[in-house]
Structure formats: C-alpha cells, structure tokens
Amino acid sequence: MNDITPAELKQRQAAGEKxxxxxxxxxxxxxxxxxxxxxxxxxxxxxxKISDLEELKDQEIIVHCKGGGRSASAKALLIQHGFSNVRNLLGGFGAYQQL
Incomplete structure (x- = not known):
C-alpha cells in the first residue's frame, strides 16, 4: 500500500473518518x-507491543513520527510481523502540522 500525504489524511479526517x-x-x-x-x-x-495490535493486522494503520524516518522503520517492522495495510505519513508530524 502506498504511503499517505498529510493533505490526504487531513481530508479524510475532515470528512469524518477516524x-x-x-x-x-x-x-x-x-x-x-x-x-x-x-x-x-x-x-x-x-x-x-506488537501483540497488543494483533486485531489490527488487516486494517489500515497510518504510522507517523516527526519527519518520517522512525515511522518508516515502524512500517517495516509491522509488515514483517504480518500487518498487511501499513502506510507511512509522508513528511511526518512536522508536515501535517504545517497544513
């Protein structure tokens, strides 16, 4: 699955998605x-904590950090553990905050 832009995430949140x-x-x-x-x-x-997230394995999970580096590592780790729909927030929280 492709990563997600801050603009796309904000649009989805504005539309009431959680x-x-x-x-x-x-x-x-x-x-x-x-x-x-x-x-x-x-x-x-x-x-x-991966076992705590087990019930989310087939759901979309958006991971983020400050700039995108740590969340890229988190995405790889989750995929390695069988999570099928993990998306990194491009530019991280910093980019999200600027919108």
Missing amino acids: PIILDVRETWENEEARIEGSQNIPLGTLPD
Missing part, C-alpha cells in the same frame, strides 16, 4: 502535540 493512527515518537513528543485520535507507542517499545 483512521487508525500510530504515533511512534517518544512520549514527551506526543505530549507536546499530537494528531487527534492517534495512539502513541514509541518506536523503541514497538517490538514489545
């Missing part, structure tokens, strides 16, 4: 500012 958004930034980053409805699991703890 996609599953996984914020892999550190907890302190999430506490400063966050995308409404996102779930925070820092990248370093993600391997230990």
Whole structure:
C-alpha cells in the first residue's frame, strides 16, 4: 500500500473518518502535540507491543513520527510481523502540522 500525504489524511479526517493512527515518537513528543485520535507507542517499545495490535493486522494503520524516518522503520517492522495495510505519513508530524 502506498504511503499517505498529510493533505490526504487531513481530508479524510475532515470528512469524518477516524483512521487508525500510530504515533511512534517518544512520549514527551506526543505530549507536546499530537494528531487527534492517534495512539502513541514509541518506536523503541514497538517490538514489545506488537501483540497488543494483533486485531489490527488487516486494517489500515497510518504510522507517523516527526519527519518520517522512525515511522518508516515502524512500517517495516509491522509488515514483517504480518500487518498487511501499513502506510507511512509522508513528511511526518512536522508536515501535517504545517497544513
């Protein structure tokens, strides 16, 4: 599945959609500012939390971090564990905030 642009995500949210958004930034980053409805699991703890996400394996999951690097790693990890529909937020939270 292709990654998602901040504009596409904002359009979907404006239309009332509530996609599953996984914020892999550190907890302190999430506490400063966050995308409404996102779930925070820092990248370093993600391997230990994958089993908690098991019921989401076949659903679309949008992962994001500050700029896109950590979320790319998270996307690869989730796909490796059998998640079939993982999309990285291009440009990360920084790009999302600028819209």
